[in-house]
Amino acid sequence: MATPNYGYEKRQKELAKKKKKEDKLKAKSERKHDEPAPEDGSGPADGQPPEAPTES
Secondary structure, three states, X not given: OOOOOHHHHHHHHHHHHHHXXXXXXXXXXXXXXXXXXXXXXXXOOOOOOOOOOOOO
């Protein structure tokens, strides 16, 4: 009977954990990028005043 290869199993578990973490960070980054501006009236986070809509 063959003996279990614990090193291989451990490596596969580490790779799965790493992939899951990367996917989570990517999803978080996309959520942050797609998030609309806050509606509390404070303006954008970079300190610039909000642009006034132009009427034509």
